[in-house]
Amino acid sequence: MAEPAAAVPALAGGHGFWIRVYYEDTDAGGIVYHASYLRFAERARTEWLRSLGFDHTRLRAEHGLLFAVRRCVLEFRAPAVLDDLLCVETSLVRLGGASLDLRQLVQRDGRPLAELSVGLVSLNLKLKPLRLPPGLIAALGPR
Numbered sequence: 001m002a003e004p005a006a007a008v009p010a011l012a013g014g015h016g017f018w019i020r021v022y023y024e025d026t027d028a029g030g031i032v033y034h035a036s037y038l039r040f041a042e043r044a045r046t047e048w049l050r051s052l053g054f055d056h057t058r059l060r061a062e063h064g065l066l067f068a069v070r071r072c073v074l075e076f077r078a079p080a081v082l083d084d085l086l087c088v089e090t091s092l093v094r095l096g097g098a099s100l101d102l103r104q105l106v107q108r109d110g111r112p113l114a115e116l117s118v119g120l121v122s123l124n125l126k127l128k129p130l131r132l133p134p135g136l137i138a139a140l141g142p143r
Helices: 034-051 056-063 134-140
Strands: 007-009 015-020 066-076 085-095 099-108 111-123
Touching: 015 034, 034 056, 034 066, 034 085, 034 099, 034 111, 056 066, 085 134
Parallel strands: none
Antiparallel strands: 007 015, 015 085, 066 111, 085 099, 099 111
């Protein structure tokens, strides 16, 4: 059976990002280390933005925009282990003038393993709040 592509649309209206668990992602017992979930979620958010046509390089160059995590709540439901193929589904929960609230669900074979509630703030290059560009707001669609 062929493996899924690195980034494919997920079910339920979100964006899916597939990632394999490597040895470096695990603790001594072969279970995914808690901080690895944060890296998985960051990669998934980056690919979600890229799928909308707004990678970080473009946002910085064209809009002087950076994103910072202002809040992250991570709830574990079941462990992931070495060699698992995981899908991190990212979906928009709330859109503000200079902020995004996201839900990210880490799954294996459709079974939820961890859920993240992430709040992002849009900043200018001097780290001051910056309104989201109209093109990004349009790409996110009506909510």
